[in-house]
Amino acid sequence: MPRGYLEHANISVTDLERSTALLVDLLGWHKRWEGPSLNNGHTIHVGGEVDYVALYTGEHVTGNFAKGHPLNHIAFVVDDLDAAEEVVKRHGLEPFNHADYEPGRRFYFFDWDGIEFEVVNYD
Template structure:
């Protein structure tokens, strides 16, 4: 049975913009939210005021709001993370960084309705939505995990395929600081992109 209705609400205010979509499915109503700048909750009539993490807001392409208790959709974990949304100070620099270090490929580029340049760069399964800010101002995300907001995003590489060392060597060749963590299971290292966004690369052993 197809969705019975769809309602769009647009939020515009200051530097923030987003679109939320309500879809009535047989399994219950769902609200999907696409954000272009600042975190917000499904169903809000206006976005949160910008905070220090505004610049690196994380946008999930699908957020489930009200799956009916006991329905197949409520029980089945059929969601996946599609993309992370980042606002950067220099779009061309960021595209080159993610392409050269992580082998990401540009999937799409253009402008949004606010006139912001944007690029989707990643793999066939997921991507980063990079937006170029107007003036390059704003605070970078904090490394203090006790602070509220975005901390880092993590990438998983296959065990024993050499990708872990390959990416780490590329980062080191560019004199980018690396911190390592080998607390079981697996191992991981962390580094920052040109705008201070922290990235984790992890590898887990085969079972």
């Protein structure tokens, strides 16, 4: 049976640099690639060595996305949940729905475009 892993997610955002800065600060990632893309858009790949998020924008990207249409959230694992929450707050975003249940502690936040993120720690 084949085995695999998630290499990347591709999401549309209204401000590439702002979203890139958040992921770099939150996850210790780096900008892997940047360049022109589909429909006269622009993309930045931000991530680690084997996984990343492709951030895409263009004049037609307006934000104000609705949770669950079709994306519910994207989750990231961090080694220090409290430090991650401070990063989210420093970027002007509001953490909510803090929970501590198996298999780990977590919180959620919406970015500036209405995309929901979960941040979890399994220690």
